[in-house]
Amino acid sequence: MLNLIRNELLKIFKRPGTYVMIGLLIFIIVVMGGIIKYQDSKSTAPDNQNWKQGLQTDINESKKQLQQMGDKIPDSQKVYFERDIAIKEYQIKHNISPNQDYDGWEFVNSASNIIQFAGLFTIIVAAGIVASEFNWGTIKLLLIRPIARSRLLVAKYLTVLIFALLMLVILFAFSSILGFILFGTPETAIPYLKYYDGKVTEQSMFFHLINYYGLQSITMLILATMAFMISAVFRNSSLAIGLSIFLMFTGGQITSLLAAKFEWAKYILFANTDLMQYFDGMPMVEGMTLGFSIIMLIVYFVIFQLLAHYVFNKRDVAA
Template identity: 60%
Template sequence: MIQLIQNEWMKIWKRPATIVMVIILLLIVAVVGAFMKHQQSGLTVPDNENWKHGLQMENKGYKDQLENGGLPPESENFYKKQIAVNEYRIAHDISTNVDYSVWDFVQDGSQLIILAGLFTIIIAAGIVANEFNWGTVKLLLIRPISRTKLLLSKYITVVLFGFFMLIVLFVFSFILGTVLFGFPEHAYPYLTYYNGTVKEQSMIVHLIIYYGLNSISVLMLTTMAFMISTVFRNSSLAIGVSIFLMFMGTTITVMLAGKFEWAKYILFANTDLTQYFDGAPMVSGMTLTFSVLMLIIYFLLFHVLAFYVFKKRDVAA
């Protein structure tokens, strides 16, 4: 299996387009960094000695909004979270007087996960379909290796490529952010809020978890593209459908969720697990356990379709 993965990995990197993808990702991170540096030039956070009073006044405004009622669930949850976090800051003397630093830049860089995902989808869409288009699939299938191992090696290679792109994004954002913005003068924790409880978390741990949670939708779309590529042997169809759903899937799901409760069973209602930590579920009644279960079901469904069709397909086809 390891040898098969190595072969697939080398085949990916022999294509000039793969190198171009990495270069584009690095260039865009650099452009974003330069823009942010220009925006931050000469600006510092004022040393507000009355920051605790400011947080108390902010909490009073939030509490008044909650008492008035009539708020949508996402706003209500947001206010409750902010109140709890602000009270924790006041109680533990965690100041809000913090300048923009490398940690902020790395978190802002997570917006480019969608670009890394786009490149991964392109690889996933072609890794099987191109074998049929080029006629090389016959050379693979005449080997004394099961079709399951062949297809699994291709999928694992795709996942490794996506993981590699995420590492490139994270590490380069960290290095560039360190050079441009530096570390904060005083180490400060990230305050997490879940089920009414506020806890401190190191920034590096928070960012790793944050990148991981924001990569779930990319993993699911990549798996979908891989399945379409395997079933229909058409990389263009796999890329087109996956990219369309990447940009429109959540929007369409939100529209349906506003009218139909069954929208919670749609894939894109469950890919954003941060909704359980930073906001409200897309559909009332959804839970973290429910979303994880739905993701597992979709993940297995995509693979069952891909492996079943690949094992049954005629080599001559």
């Protein structure tokens, strides 16, 4: 298996396009850092004198709105107010000012928006890793060897996961280096305030960002798996790339529109890919839980893999 994965990685990194994608990812990070640095140089330092009074005013206003709306308030809005109040009360109690200078950790957090580009590049690799073998006719050379087709397909999929992990590591590492060069480190370690199940807890920014990047990459991995399945089933990399990219940019919005009217929308893939909704927001459909979304993701993953393996194992490539 290791030799198969090594061979697949060699194929990927022999292509100039792979280095172009890595170069584009780094270029986007640099451009983003330059823009934020320019904007930061034009801004003034935050006022840190009366921040407690300001937070208390916001808390009182939020509580007043909750009381006025009563039972008519939607659950999503109620959770938003409760989370906002709880975090601000925690900041006042533990003397954690919300007014902090922009630092390297903040830039790493901002750079998480670039995960979509890492996902785009991963989809391109996933869409071509099987289909290209058929297009170039090299699939026959692979299958004449005494290797089970399922094992070959698993090796290709693991190669896609390794490439996805590499893109995430490059994004996180380079944004960290650039962020601390441009914006420096915070004078005091400011924790991330995590609100979950009605409680506020402190978490180091490093571990928060590791978790955040991991959760944000789930959509990328699921769409790469879908592109891999389409590549294996239809032997068409263009279809796999086009459909996966279309769903990556529009799937969430379409699902949100459906979720506003239909409860069955919770079974749609894109209602469950954003697990951050359970930690920093509100589930897309009322009644959804973290466990439910994990189960749905596993179901979709198994379906994609079964389709890919079934068709790939049954396909006749003798012609």
